[in-house]
Amino acid sequence: MEEQVQPSNARRRKRKKPKKKRAFKIILGIILVLILGVAGYAYSIWHSVEKTFTQTHEPLKRDVSEKRSNKVSLENGDPISILLLGVDQRAGDRGRSDSTILMTVNPKTQSMKMVSIPRDTRTEIVGKGTQDKINHAYAFGGVDMAVNTVEKFLDVPVDYYVQVNMESFKDIVDAVGGVTVNNNLAFNYDGYSFQKGPLKLDGKEALAFTRMRKQDPRGDFGRQQRQRQVIEGVIDEGASVQSLTNYGTILDAIGQNVKTNLTFDDMKQIQSNYKDARKNSEQLQINGKGEKINGIYYYAVSDDTRNQLSTELKESLNLK
Known part of the structure; x- marks a missing residue:
């Protein structure tokens, strides 16, 4: 039986306070914070970072979205869109975008x-x-089909994507020495017990923490919030001085678990020209309702x- 996703009563919008981590860091922080963190170190370290992000680079089959007349210019500061895909990918199985x-x-x-x-x-x-x-x-046609489907659904171009393998995301969490989250829902899942309040999670615990949705009255929305917490935790730990001493392990984990059509030069342009946009961040949720068709549950918008x-x-x- 398909799980039900609880529909939201209305699209909710919430401006994040400046002191909180921004949605921008959630999407690109794993990559960009490392660029900033090691910028002052020796050339050999910088070279390792560049090599890692060359490894993560995986272009789309198309160069420019059909919904754009021209390719965006990061140097000129054109507005851009970025699709984040958290993929449940396992050995021998492409998986689906969770x-x-x-x-x-x-x-x-x-x-x-951010929606x-x-x-x-x-x-x-x-x-x-x-x-x-x-x-x-994503299961049918990989990242290209996922990008094209999202473009069709929202009728907007997708300029860039960042794909994170959630199954092996535990490697990234362990590479930064674990993460701290603030849990607002006590639950048990996959052999682990998660109590309310601050929690220090290792890689396997963090993966279980981000996968549960049946026990959450918010359904998918609650799970997405937990995923964002874990990614924010990775950013916090990855930006620390202690993590810089472990940069090799962190870079290996990123190289194996992250794919994006952003190049290393693109990332530097975004960090230089787009970082101030995080001062005014708005989260959007899609209002819809649950329905069953031929016994299968769908979220209808x-x-x-x-x-x-x-x-x-x-x-x-x-x-x-």
Whole structure:
């Protein structure tokens, strides 16, 4: 039986306080904080960072989105969109995208918007010509089909993607010496007991912490929040001086578990020209309702809701 994702009563928006970690760091922080952290070290270390991010580079089959007339210029500070895919990938199995988050970044208005798409959302799978759960797009056709499907669903271009293998994400957590999260829901999962309050998690515990959703009244939204907490924890630990002494292990873990069409030069441009956009971050949730078709549960989003969301994202990207 398919699990139910609890629909939100309304799209919720929340401005994050400046002192809190920003959504921008959630998406690119794993990569960018290491660039900043080792920038003052010897050339050999910098060379290792560059080599790692050359390893993570995996272009899309297309060069420019069909929803753009020209390729964006990071040097000029054009507004961009980035798709984050948290993939449950295991040996011999491509897996599915457990977490699908689209972020728009506009450095000119110094603003960002981030929308989490529930994994059970029913939509057209581009390239298959069928209606199915949006997280199946990755299972059917990898990152290219996932990107094209999200573009179709939201009617906005996806300029860049960052894919994180959640199954091996534990390697990254262990590489930085574990993470600290603030748990707001006590639960047991996969042999572990997670109590309310601050928790120090190792890699295996962090993976279990991010996978549970059946016991969470918020469904997918609650799990996505826990995933963001763990990634924020990685950033906190990865930015510490202690972690810099362990940079080799951290870089190995990133090289094996992260894929992106961003080049090393792209990352430097984003850090230089886009970092101030985090000062005005807004999270969006998609309003919908659960329904069953042929006994299978889906999260249904109305055309009006999609069009309203699309308009807001296009404004963020300076698109008509």
